[in-house]
Amino acid sequence: MGAFDGGEITSDAGGLLLREVAGRLNLFERMAACFEDRRNRKQVTHALPDLLAQRVIAMALGYEDLNDHDRMRHDPLLKVTAAARPRIAGGAPLPALAGSSTLGRLERRFEEANRRYHKFTAQPSRLQDLYVELFTGSYATAPER
Secondary structure, three states: OOOOOOOOOOOOOHHHHHHHHHHHHOHHHHHHOOEEEOOOHHHOOOOHHHHHHHHHHHHHOOOOOHHHHHHHOOOHHHHHHHOOOOOOOOOOOOOOOOOHHHHHHHHOOHHHOOOOOOOEEEOHHHHHHHHHHHHHHOOOOOOOO
């Protein structure tokens, strides 16, 4: 029977396209390789590629503020686009995504953060190399000067 209460709807379906393109490029796993992750593996709830996917896709959809994630972490579409494990039809719903405090740790500089809480360190030269690799990889042949 149909329910006309709006249910779970979204205006952010473009996130699915972003996730598809990112998946073909293996983007978030490649980005994660550009970070040092010093978290205790036994206590990790959100894998680094998932955190990067959540942050990047949310920014692309217009949710650039970290505090947006405290609400958006329960959004069904963002869960699907940012999750490494897609929801199985008829299965349990995906767990909530990371909140602003977890994602904020990605954006802190090591010098500014308390060592106890700062568990991610970006390697800027590796990120730059990845961006160049992604750009040059988008061409079948080298572009003319």
